Amino acid sequence: MVKFLDIYAAIGFVENPFGVFALRPDAQGERLMVGRDEDIQTVAQRLHKHGKITCLDGHVGVGKTSLVNVAAYKCFTAYLAGETPQLLIPSLTSYQLKKDGNVDQFCQEVFQGVAQTLLKFASNLSHFDLPEGLSLPQLDAWLNSPVVQHLNGQAGGGLSVGLAGLASVSASGGLSESSQVNQSAGFSQSGFETLVRRWLDEIFAVQGNGGVVCIIDNVELLETGAAARRMLEALRDKLFNVNGLRWVFCGANGVIHSLASSPRLTAFLSAPLEVSNIHSSSLTELIKARLTEFSTNPEKAETDLPIEIDDLKDLYLLVNSNLRDLLSLADAFCEYCGNTRQPLSSREKRARFEKWLHKATYDKYQALQSRISEKAWAVLDIAMSRQFNGTFGVGDYNSFNSNSTVAFEQTTFSKWIRDLVKLGLLSKSIDDGQADDDGFNRDVFSVTANGALVHYARRKKSESYSAAPQGDWMRRVHHQS
Ligand SMILES: Nc1ncnc2c1ncn2[C@@H]1O[C@H](COP(=O)(O)OP(=O)(O)OP(=O)(O)O)[C@@H](O)[C@H]1O
Ligand SMILES: [Mg+2]
Structure with a gap:
């Protein structure tokens, strides 16, 4: 019989503390984000600027997507707290330009994602401590919009109905008659897009009073920089001027700078924010935030973890301060340690780490030399x-x-x-x-x-x-x- 061992569960963690996914736009993402106060401030400020696309450039895995997600989430909660007049809603998904991707397909993906975001965030609002009697124009328009009301009614008070439910709402009847359900299989993409656009117009009735923050991520992954530029130029008039959407471009290694040379895009782009590596002096706090978040016994978490924080710091320097590489190697090391139910002493931990490092460096080099x-x-x-x-x-x-x-x-x-x-x-x-x-x-x-x-x-x-x-x-x- 195959035995599955969850090394993290064995040491009292509810989740892998070295997960490599971008931090999400939610309260947990906010708790895990460390060392980016100034950048968050800058991004939040740029997101507030109607008509400009916020651009971020920085090495792969440095934390661009996490930064935008958490900054957008902070903007969202700031609105709910009455600290900003703009309602910014972070998108649940980010979008990537695909090789051989087609413009219409991309738009379809975006409008579906926006609809999902609006529904999901509306349904999540009950988790927030909203000030008593809070009435904010965009928020009211959103929560009282016929689509949300319709789904609310259908789901018996809950808002958990997903996109399938929304897609069945009649486009031809308009939002005010949205309780009428369109059962025809021919419900077209353009009808859906019109519906979402109207919804956005309703929530963000005054241009410039907010929007859903949508990220086009990993622009550098498109086969060529020139192709990325062409694709984004083609999207310009279809997506970047839609009322109620705020756009962010993230890319690595200068690709964002090369976009600025496009006469069709340049006026839309803000000067790229260079996202640099998190300073190693923030690393202890960063790791501790994860231990606190994911351990069932945060006081013992550092002791139970098979690696010393100082060794993680060294590993960070070794991989050129690349956060994703660090997290992924830390995970590989924990896996190598296997089941360490008995907490190890610092010396034992270090000895294991040295042994693993030797394998991961010398032995590998020897094999390739x-x-x-x-x-x-x-x-x-x-x-x-x-x-x-x-x-x-x-x-x-x-x-x-x-x-x-x-x-x-x-x-x-x-x-x-x-x-x-x-x-x-x-x-x-x-x-x-x-x-x-x-x-x-x-x-x-x-x-x-x-x-x-x-x-x-x-x-x-x-x-x-x-x-x-x-x-x-x-x-x-x-x-x-
Ligand atoms: N400020 C931070 N505090 C804590 N963890 C972070 C921070 N920034 C990023 N991370 C973590 O680092 C990893 C990489 O982050 P992210 O995916 O945001 O990078 P990226 O620059 O968008 O990468 P890519 O170029 O591949 O898209 C993720 O595991 C994320 O959780
Ligand atoms: Mg990213």
Whole structure:
């Protein structure tokens, strides 16, 4: 019989404290968010600006989506507390541009998501401590809108009816007659879209008094930067000027900056907010917030956890301060520890961590070392240097050469990069598609978590290390260095 072991349940956690999903726009997301006070302020301010798209740029996994979600949620609760005249409702889902995606399909997804958000948040309002006798125009329009009333009536007082219920509401009859149900299979997308637009007009009757905050996320994932630009240009007149929607674009590695060069978009875009890594000094608080949230016995949570917070801090530096990579590695380590019902001493925890780290770094490096050339390894070294912090473009070739103890030739530079990609040590994060003859010029690459671990082993071995010397962070990262 297969036995399933929930390592976290075994140590009194109701959930994996190292989950890698973006923080949600809810009270829990707000409790877990650490180290972003200023950024939240900036995003909240920009979300309040009618007519402009809020733009965020920052490395993959740095916390962009979480930041927008929590900022939008804070705006929502600020409205309910009477602190702002604008009602901003965070969208439950974020949207991604798909390769070969079509504009109509994308719009359909958005209007469905908006409808779901409006229903879900309306049904959740009973969880909020609303001030006695609160009457706010948008809120009243929303909660008393025929759609919500209709579903309310259908669900016997509850608002838990999902989109299927909404889609059956007649579009042709208009909102005021929405108790009339359209059973025809031919209920068209345009009818649905009209319905949602009218609903938004009703709630946000005065332009500029709020909207549903919708995120277009991971813009860099579209095959090319140029394709992202074209798709967003096509969406401009269909989505970005819809009353009652507030848009946010998130992208990694400069793709948002490249959007600004589009004459069709530039006037709509706010200057991109550069989201940087959470400072390592916030890490203890960040981890503790998770322990408090997910442990059934928060006082003992730190003791029960198989890893020391100091080791997590070191791991954070090792993966170039990438929060998602840290959380995912911390989870991998806990899994490696298996069932540790008996709390371990700090020394025991540390010994296990060292052993695991050795496997994840040295052993991995050993296994890969001979599979690519020393020059390819040198590319990894420079990519991880302070100058690039794990992300670089092929156009950075010249500065690679000037920071290296080995010489690269331009013709083979892209081959070394491809080798590292094949081994999973680098990933291509932007394929600009406008490359020059060498086929690479505007592409952007990032060192993966595995790449960072293997690089660490190289750096510790140091005999074949290729980047020019640059400070003592290694000593901080590893106690035995
Ligand atoms: N300020 C924060 N406090 C606590 N945890 C955070 C914070 N920001 C992000 N996280 C966590 O870090 C991880 C990555 O966050 P998120 O998904 O928001 O990053 P991202 O920049 O949107 O990534 P991607 O570029 O892949 O979309 C998630 O597990 C999230 O819960
Ligand atoms: Mg994201």
